[in-house]
Amino acid sequence: MKRKSRGMDRLIAFFIVGAMVLIILAILMGSYFFGFIGFLKVMGVEYESYWAIYLFLFFIFVFGFIAFFKDTHFFNEECQTE
Structure with missing residues (x-):
């Protein structure tokens, strides 16, 4: 073989x-x-539909992600160069 x-x-x-x-x-x-x-x-x-729930959970994840990483270097305005 x-x-x-x-x-x-x-x-x-x-x-x-x-x-x-x-x-x-x-x-x-x-x-x-x-x-x-x-x-x-x-x-x-x-609720209206499953898509309404899906969009709600999607935005919860997006805003939670932003809130979780808001203090990192990527979102910190003091560390950004002009």
């Missing part, structure tokens, strides 16, 4: 690891999304 090339082995390994990472991220984000929908149901909150 002929051995596969080393590059092909790396490509297959990269694909498998990438697929696993995407599956894990999908499970985490899905559980967060549907958990939030369940929380809203328990609290009696009504």
